[in-house]
Amino acid sequence: MSQHPLSTPARRGFSLIELMIGMLIGLLCTLVIATVLGAAEGNRRGTTSGTDAQIAGNLALFGVRREVESSGYGFASETDAVGCQLVAVFNGVPVAALPQRLAPVLITQGAGGLSDRVRVISSAKGIDPTIGSTDGFTVPVRVQSDTGSATEPGYKPGATYVGVANNLTYQQGDLVVAVTPAAAGLPENNCELFEVNAPVNSNVNAFQVPRLDSAARWNPVGHPAITSVGPSGGRPGTFLVNLGRISDREFSVDANQRLLVSTLDTATLTRTATEVQGGVVLLKAMYGRDTDGDGAVDRYDYNTPNSVATWQNVLSVRMAVVARSGHYEKDEVTTENPTWDVGKAAAVDGAADCDGSQCITLRVDLVSADWQHYRYRVFDTVVPLRNQRFRSGNVAAPPPPASGP
Numbered sequence: 457m458s459q460h461p462l463s464t465p466a467r468r469g470f471s472l473i474e475l476m477i478g479m480l481i482g483l484l485c486t487l488v489i490a491t492v493l494g495a496a497e498g499n500r501r502g503t504t505s506g507t508d509a510q511i512a513g514n515l516a517l518f519g520v521r522r523e524v525e526s527s528g529y530g531f532a533s534e535t536d537a538v539g540c541q542l543v544a545v546f547n548g549v550p551v552a553a554l555p556q557r558l559a560p561v562l563i564t565q566g567a568g569g570l571s572d573r574v575r576v577i578s579s580a581k582g583i584d585p586t587i588g589s590t591d592g593f594t595v596p597v598r599v600q601s602d603t604g605s606a607t608e609p610g611y612k613p614g615a616t617y618v619g620v621a622n623n624l625t626y627q628q629g630d631l632v633v634a635v636t637p638a639a640a641g642l643p644e645n646n647c648e649l650f651e652v653n654a655p656v657n658s659n660v661n662a663f664q665v666p667r668l669d670s671a672a673r674w675n676p677v678g679h680p681a682i683t684s685v686g687p688s689g690g691r692p693g694t695f696l697v698n699l700g701r702i703s704d705r706e707f708s709v710d711a712n713q714r715l716l717v718s719t720l721d722t723a724t725l726t727r728t729a730t731e732v733q734g735g736v737v738l739l740k741a742m743y744g745r746d747t748d749g750d751g752a753v754d755r756y757d758y759n760t761p762n763s764v765a766t767w768q769n770v771l772s773v774r775m776a777v778v779a780r781s782g783h784y785e786k787d788e789v790t791t792e793n794p795t796w797d798v799g800k801a802a803a804v805d806g807a808a809d810c811d812g813s814q815c816i817t818l819r820v821d822l823v824s825a826d827w828q829h830y831r832y833r834v835f836d837t838v839v840p841l842r843n844q845r846f847r848s849g850n851v852a853a854p855p856p857p858a859s860g861p
Contacts, residue, residue: 462767493837508783510833513736513834514734516835518776521839523774528578530699530700531562531582531596531635532632534595535564535597536693537596537633537697538560539636539763539767540647540764541556541557541644541645543679545649545679546725548676550843551649553720555723558577560578561574561576561758561841562574562575563738564760566740567576568819569818569822570738571709573710574706574707574708574773574775576704580700581593581625581698582594582622584624596635597620597621597622598694604846610732618664618665618696620663622663623658623662627652627656629651630651630700631722632698634648644763651674651826652748654667664782664855675821704719704720705718705737709737713734713780714733715731715739738819738820738823739777740816740818741774741776743770743772744774745755746769751771754803756798756805757805758804771840771844772839773838774837774838776833778835780820780831781832783830784833788828789829791828791829793817795815795834796815796816797813798815799813800813804816
């Protein structure tokens, strides 16, 4: 059958208009999918970076807290030792690397809101294998004569030993502080450092801690200038504190947003810094004081005590760590400095009212010019100074017996 001359053949495929409409729909779908994926990726990065900041902050705070909790081990249990002036001579030169006063924690406030420095001092005896003190333990021991007689001084300048009640756990190489209580001619407690520089025999000479004069290292001639019991001008109550090799660690935050710990090497009097945790921009700390003698902290401030008496009021350390996410945000996601809510249970230096509480502004804007493009989290804690609270001169009296019916 032949085709009618006026009929039109059937069309096949899409027209140009249909193709353009299809492409437009495809582009729109692609745009929607890309937008959704971009938003999801942004949320994922924000969540991940927030998690990173949380992990960094918790680990950093845990590292500092652990050291502060054990601060003062070996000496803070003795009232006369904490805050006493520390005298130390190394190779004939007064030592500037050690603190001026023997104290469990020393806080150096950062200028203008920058990070503080938290220095933790304790005996390394038996607890710190990294600096060579792995054996034994340490407790303060009273100075007396080698025979136990009250008629002889336990130590005189130039003697070859210090007479003590017991030299258990003392070893050659240990650094020892002789604590002399205040008395006539000595207005405040005095702490003098020397080194056990001869073998210790606890079986034969159980009442002697060797100390030989030496121009090198820690034992200059005539030092320490202490005597203890007896009628020859001694000072009753003098005792020794065995610091081992001394655990002296200082926490700080550097310009690369890293929490560092600097450890003192007493063999060379040099410090070595190692990284504790990255992603940390601020470290702040304050002393917790009991100013009314009721056994509870009622004030926090940055003022380092400068005497034995004022150190007795320090019961805790309050700390805050600010962690920053590692992800740079295109938009400004932080519009103001974070705040540290310190509550209203105690007076706090530098705090301002905030919604019925007290807050301290944490100056993360000083860290970098692009600080607003990062997210921040604040972590804080209060650390009781356990060795400071349970000292021999501050033992709470037992409660009175319950009355009968």
